[in-house]
Amino acid sequence: MRVVTGFRAPLAFTVVALLLLVAAPVMASQPTPWQLNFQDFVTPVGALVDDFHTLLLVVEFGIAIFVFLLLAYTCYRFRAASNPNPSKTTHNTLIEVLWTVIPVVILVIIAVPSFKLLYFMDKAENPDMTIKVTANQWYWDYEYPDQEGLTFSSTMLDAEDAKAAGDPRLLGVDNPLVVPVGQNIQVLVTSNDVMHSFFVPSLAVQIYGISGRANETWMRIDKAGTYYGQCNQICGVNHSFMPIKVIAMEEAEYAQWLLKAKQEFAMDNPSPELKLAAASQ
């Protein structure tokens, strides 16, 4: 054990680094420079993802550091200079059983919260509303089936417009998806052409849009705000340029938005003039 104390300083450093990594204050609804960990989650699923990932980080770093230290110690202790005569040991039943059983135990410890999260995130129990997302090359259609089929398209703003609108470059859109806070929202995703993936990191939501299928996921946004995501399945030349912008509003504000949106998007395909008007508001 005496030799191991030599590793205490780097070990302590690594543990501190690990803790910093877990607790890094990178809370944002959009990526930030030099970010190390997840974006700040605002859904109950996201909270579980975060907790579970913290457990995984401890396990990951624990295993990696253990293997690294063991390897380093072995290399040091049994280098040719200090151990010129190798042993011929090739078996040790106890240790072979141990290094099979202990990983199994660790995996079981991981599996319990993993399954809990998986089944929790699958579907909303009693959805308060539904939103249908249809992916296209290279924009999104959002439909509110509960609101007389309110439908509109969401296309990326170019760099100048995004700047004017206060959105980050490549993340701003003309018509964001607007949802109320605190409601269980069923999200149905499909595609009109090739595969796309509806991915909003801070909501812990990702599901493919595939023609001929309606894939289901859900979200409940607990904090009003703006959340950005991007298409996450290669879909052609403009794959990098079909962002998702979700605005979560308080109930009253959302009701107001609905009224306005129903007028604005009275036709399924708003005329260029209407789109222009919407953009200028």
Add this chain to the structure above:
Amino acid sequence: MSATAAHADDHDHGAPIGFVRRWLYSTNHKDIGTMYIIFGGIGGIVGLLMSIYMRMELQAPGLQYMTDGNVWNVLVTAHGLVMVFFFVMPVVISGFGNWFVPLMIGAPDMAFPRMNNISFWLMPPALILLVLSMFVEGTGGAPGVGAGWTIYPPLSSAPQTGMAMDLAIFSLHLAGASSILGAANFITTVFNMRAPGMTLHRMPLFVWSVLVTAFLLLLAVPVLAGAITMLLTDRNFGTSFFDAAGGGDPVLFLHLFWFFGHPEVYIMILPAFGIVSQIVSTFSRKPVFGYLGMAYAMVAIGFVGFIVWAHHMYTVGLDVDTRAYFTAATMVIAVPTGVKIFSWIATMWGGSISFKLPMMWSLALIILFTIGGVTGVVLSNAGIDMTLHNTYFVIGHFHYVLSMGALFGIFAGIYFWFPKMTGYHYSEKLGNLHFWLTFIGVNLTFFPMHFSGLAGMPRRYIDYPDAFEGWNYVSSIGSYVSGIASIVFLFLVWEAFSAKRKAEDNPWGEGADTLEWTVSSPPPFHTFNEQPKFN
């Protein structure tokens, strides 16, 4: 593994004279192995140049060098296909396998030498077809296949005027046929041509790894062949296997592709495991710890590799119970992989370790593969993967197991067997420089990708939101360092051939106890005139 091997003759009797007869008509396992390694090396350089070009583009936000997303998508696709089918597989399985499986089991050659010839000569046309596809009209009217190496329909099956995707499909057909023939050859060789006394349970672990890999190839590649053939008929002959409008389902292609694709990643890493086992034992001067456990861990990895494919598809709308099953099955792989890691360390424990270059690459592989392994455990959980799928976290993970697993295994093998294959010693100094530059380069490139991925950066993006700039810049610098390392390696090879420092039969001492070290360096054209026998 003590062997009383017969010594082979030193002179190259029987080698055909003339370039065409020696190489084009070759039925000699060592010559074919050499051609595979050179061919794979060319593929590796092409793939590396593509990756450096991509990292140049990603070094800063905005479009730097490329005109639009089509160029990007084509490069992403070609980089993946080239690295998998035209670098790692030719070098690690066909190259080292051809060279050393017959030598290690005391066989004079492969079981089917002419089939071996056609296996190799299917590869250059396959590469030519793939390269051609980059210059023929494809996705979106632009040249090349821009659908990612996974070629998911409908993007890959959409009606297009050009034939880029068809050429890529034919390329994979040829490469696949080559792999299947090679696999049949390896299986027959290992089962039928072992020297007397060399039972299955006394074979070197590298031979075990090639045997398991050959079975994976034989079972997985035909599934890919079927899938891409259906894709071909969807594209050209009006079928609709993968077209929802005609009653098909794009997700069917994903199932077929990943039923091949997941074993494929083990096909790339298992021979590297075998190489590392040989090296760790050699340079610790100690037999492999838990030999049977090591051999059957590879069998277990191979078997489980076939029943975990849908962990690549957690986000396509699979039933939640299905996802739960694939989560559990995927995590199981960590157990035999852990057995391998710990057995390597146990092999070193009590040994007398010398840190020659092959050992350095192997130690680096053990460390870096462990990192790729633990991030794999993270991704195996469907709940987490819904947020990490297709992000740079995944790119980081699989480059840790491939670019640091398979690649480091390849270099470990090259530095281990270079004196045997060429008869010359390489420069230790240049080798060390190459090792450390590569080690720093790949870590600098791929470790930051975990951070970008957690922050939500999607893969296959030519341009990213400005916040991702920092880590992308670091990654790009890392890829340049790896590029410089590769130049050092090419220089090392040239230097070794021009300095002509003769290598002895066994440059590694008593730890190197497998049969290939009993023949001269380089081995004679025909090895084992007298059949070696094992006690």
